[in-house]
Amino acid sequence: GESVGLHLPTLSVQEGDNSIINCAYSNSASDYFIWYKQESGKGPQFIIDIRSNMDKRQGQRVTVLLNKTVKHLSLQIAATQPGDSAVYFCAENTRAAGNKLTFGGGTRVLVKP
Amino acid sequence: DTGVSQDPRHKITKRGQNVTFRCDPISEHNRLYWYRQTLGQGPEFLTYFQNEAQLEKSRLLSDRFSAERPKGSFSTLEIQRTEQGDSAMYLCASSGLTSGSQDEQFFGPGTRLTVL
Numbered sequence: 001g002e003s004v005g006l007h008l009p010t011l012s013v014q015e016g017d018n019s020i021i022n023c024a025y026s027n028s029a030s031d032y033f034i035w036y037k038q039e040s041g042k043g044p045q046f047i048i049d050i051r052s053n054m055d056k057r058q059g060q061r062v063t064v065l066l067n068k069t070v071k072h073l074s075l076q077i078a079a080t081q082p083g084d085s086a087v088y089f090c091a092e093n094t095r096a097a098g099n100k101l102t103f104g105g106g107t108r109v110l111v112k113p
Numbered sequence: 114d115t116g117v118s119q120d121p122r123h124k125i126t127k128r129g130q131n132v133t134f135r136c137d138p139i140s141e142h143n144r145l146y147w148y149r150q151t152l153g154q155g156p157e158f159l160t161y162f163q164n165e166a167q168l169e170k171s172r173l174l175s176d177r178f179s180a181e182r183p184k185g186s187f188s189t190l191e192i193q194r195t196e197q198g199d200s201a202m203y204l205c206a207s208s209g210l211t212s213g214s215q216d217e218q219f220f221g222p223g224t225r226l227t228v229l
Contacts (some may be wrong), residue, residue, distance in 0.1 A: 008153055034217075043115070043204050043220035044156065056216065089155045098169055099208065101218060104156025 023090035138207030
């Protein structure tokens with residue numbers, strides 16, 4: 001199938017290691033941030049979200065950190081697995097603007113066995 | 114499978130032809146969004162509906178594009194007089210009060226359009 005993100009920054013990580021993906025967002029009025037995973041030929045898949053009144057949220061093997069001072073978002077994946085290989089996008093959302101998502105540039109994660 | 118379906122999955126057309134895509138959102142979701150994604154980029158917002166009302170259209174949506182959601186359920190996106198620059202993945206997403214959060218959008222698999 002086609003590859004999503006032929007010219008994206010790539011993070012190569014050894015299986016079992018932790019991954020950190022970073023994202024800078026633009027709108028200080030955004031009140032909701034989401035990380036999506038996109039595999040080749042598929043639509044984005046929700047991973048985890050965080051509200052603007054929080055600075056950290058944990059899920060299963062994933063943690064999102066939000067630094068509003070510098071408008072920075074990160075996604076940490078613990079014990080990265082081959083199935084984590086995909087393109088990851090951050091997105092921001094403003095409820096007042098109808099919840100339309102504004103996506104950042106993606107990062108391709110390649111997990112080496 | 115998120116429960117959002119799109120048809121067709123792939124469409125190849127010649128420049129100047131009209132194409133129409135369909136999106137079936139998760140049942141009872143009141144909001145439906147269309148996005149466009151080109152290779153190497155994140156999805157870009159095109160338009161969204163709340164029930165049958167089209168509430169916002171992006172400047173990316175030229176007058177050759179039209180979207181409808183006549184009964185507040187499925188939606189169609191039509192592109193008239195296609196151009197090579199229209200080649201992209203067209204993604205549909207839905208959200209609603211039945212999901213855990215009004216904010217969470219569930220994406221379909223997309224329709225890949227290639228204009229020759």
